[in-house]
Amino acid sequence: MTASVLGRVVATERRPNTPHEFHFWTALDAPVGVGTIVRVESTRPVNGVLPSVYGVVTEGFGYTDLQTPLHDVLGADGVPGSSASAPTERTEIRLYTAAVLRQVPEEPLQPVPIGTVHLATEADVQAALRMDTYVQGSDARGIPVGAYRSGGTDAAVHLDADFLLGPEAAHLAISGVSGLATKTSAVQWLLASIFTHLPARKGKVAAVCFNVKGPDLCFIDRPATRLDPADRALYDALGVPAEPFAQVRYFAPWHARGTHLATLRTHDALADSVTPLTWGLRETLQYAEVLLSREDIDAKADALIDFIKERVVDQRFEDKLLEGAHEVRAFADLERWFRELLQGMEAANQEQWRTHHIATIRKVRNRLGNISTRCKGLVTDDGTVSDLPFGAFEDRAVYVVDVAQLEEDAQDLVFARIISQLREHLEKRALGVEQVVVFVDELNKYAPSDGADTYVRQMLLDIAERGRYLGLVLFGAQQFRSQVHRRVVGNSGTQLFGRMDADELATPGYQTLAPATKARLATLEKGQLMVRHPHFGQPIFVRFPRPAVLTGREGVEQFPPAEVPTLEMAVTKTLRRLDASITVGQVQDILALAGDDEEAILRARNVTLLKRPDNVLAFFSKQLRKRVAPEVVGGRGPAPLRAPATDDEYG
């Protein structure tokens, strides 16, 4: 109560105070502004207690006793510069409106009493935001989100881990205009803060970040080139080491050509750190729905796909229409299976096969066949699987999945499968960590408020609604909150806002904000955020430091992506990850075995990379060996006429 008096609460009939809003005036030079947190002290006890009210300034007014502007014009003889002739300096009033953050005691809830207004101290900020319940003590679980700074007060603002990562509430949505709102940066900072501050008793936590744009998240294991003293001071104040992420694993599918990975992190000095992301038939078929638009796939097609999933894939399959037994393990096998089946049906003049119509079979064949083409580089024709380490996720590790260069379809497939896998593993408590933060940048693309109801959107909605019980936490970033599905943002326990677009602020979602608060949001500096969190009665403005990691832009300057390699170089480089002594010459010798069968070569490389054999070259060259399929000679009974040879020497 020693803090000097900043202002006094005023209430008039026209502008009465309410339990959630009050007004106060201050001296002209008072260090108050929109967002400042204040404390009201009343001298009148309620139930024997002197009440304290905490509020945050949401609006400001300034005026004088001037009756109309005309009076001032006349007083200055119409010359704005002639202040000398002004008879007296008019009394100027500064009047502020503050929204109540908290009243102590909370009951009975009364209009804010008349009293003195004080700048909030650090302790006041804690009390005002109810942080006292989760920042100290045996159940401390505060996660610093930034620093509140006003009128000389510097206070750390913490989020409640139980409300950020579950189980009470979960998820985070961050909105604001590109390039200025510092959305991607804020999420990186917050992850670092979570990794530092989440108490051990809350279990292990990891993050899966989808890199959807350029090099954004490709260098987060590298130190920042530029951290100002102000940034460092914030790191110190918030108790987070100003260091890049210690454990990052990068994943990227192959480029469609197959020689190199589709990521901007291909500089020779770093390339080793990216693991290929490839899936085979089984992995893909599980999420076939993602790639088959709903209108396209009816119940009949669905039934056939289910039949293939359950009865054909990964097992021996025989049918009298097929020439022999089939073992479908890869897309190429499936294509053969379809071909023989359709040929068999045509030869037998059959329209129907096991309740499936020939037209349905043709349609499903086309759609499935397309998948391996549309998702080339991700979906392998030969069934090699290289995946995130589901089941062996590590504590405080970040798994960056680079999908920036993938086609939209393939991106959807990646989201769908990875998120579903995370969920399944978390449900069985078998992921390796208890909580995963999934960061999806440009969330509006994947869970839009309008448009078709896609598989991916369904899935994101599902996490938004059920994820908090599982430890599956969604951090979504989007330019315009209004463009993200209502139920996704609605389920975000915590909302962050960076610099906002004025048009966006005019949409209904922001009606509750005072005009001055909107104005501040529209002009927010980089590094400042407005935070909504369940414990905070009102949105709070904070400042956060630049992420202590190399930005994508600087990253590609420091580590320019490697040139598109020749096939030999591409193979050599990849194999060198396993054995640094391998030379291009050795690889050339082995490639000679495969002739010009580029696909076979890439397949062999992928298998080698996956199996990590002791003798890398020997294993690799073994993969290139032709496997010879048997042909039965004779046994077909007498052939009355000799069929002409089918292959023509002239092509």
Next chain:
Amino acid sequence: MRLLHLSDLHLGFRQYQRQTPLGINQREADVAQAFARAVDRILELAPDLIVIGGDVFHTVRPTNTAILHAFRQFGRLVHGLPETPIVIAAGNHDMPRSTESACILRLFEQGFAPRADGASPILVADRAPRRLQFPRLGVSVLAVPDLPPGSVELTPDPEARYNVLVLHGEVQGVLPAAGGDDRAAAQIPVAEVTRAGWDYVALGHYHVTTRVADHVWYAGSLDYTSTNPWGELREERVAGRAGKGMIERDLRTGVQVVHPLAPTRPLLDLPAVDGSGRTAGELDAAIASAVAAVPGGIDGAILRLVLRDVPRHVARELDHAALREVQRRALHFHLDVRRPESVRREATGGAPGRRPTLTDALREALAARALPADVPREALVALGLRYLEDAERDEGDRLVPGGEG
């Protein structure tokens, strides 16, 4: 279940100048005759399966004569043994290296009427390996043409009663080392062909009948069809083989017979004559008696006689008229006159300004070479000189079967 394995027919092979009355190279006619005789023998043996390890023709584009002859001989087998399939794995001499040219051996797969069971009597693997299952015989044959070693998965067929591998190529450590070039990449490791599961491995490429393992064999060629027949002859001698043959093997019992094929004409490397200190006249006499000692006479034979340590002036004075007579009677007579070591040394080394002999150079180099402490220098020098001596002795006797010659 009896299998017959032959290889390296080299039809169309030509050597020396002599021609038949019809104007055909005499050696080409010999080689054709060797195959015809082999066919006679096969018809007598009537095996259940015939496998051919490649190099049926000597060149990728054989002459019409060679093709017609081969077609006729294969026709004899096809008609004479109507139940016996013939499997051919193309060799380096048969296989076109460019894709615009097709392999002539396909003619034999497509050129004969199919058998009762619908199958071609002859099956050819040229560009790609083939695994041919013969349900009636209970045999699966993996036929691998001349492809880069390591490019084909050489595994037996788990469904077959008997597994046979027919492969054209060079198995490591079997052929006498030739040249210092790194040939390892072109060789097939022994372990690749001795892997368990094969009942018989029929190899082609090397012209000397050679055992690699109990059930892994090079059948050898049907005639001396390398550029250097003397080397081929010497290697046969070293291997303890006399002449050419085919292998018959019973897959059920493992019993195996090498059927020799009589040579189409004698090929003789006469005992070397030492010329040191002898006059031209004395040498003429030695040559005459060597020639006279040839059993059955020299008419039509292919001969070589090495004269050692004969200085140039002595060689010039030999009786050339007599030599021409020998050359006329024989199909080919090669008098290989070698100058004495000392003369060679004097001519090329010793005095200032002259280059030292190879022997001296090697001795010097080994004497100066830094050695690990546990290698005795004298022993190393002695060993080095012995290798050099061996190499010089063998000079010109080396057999390079892979050459296109």
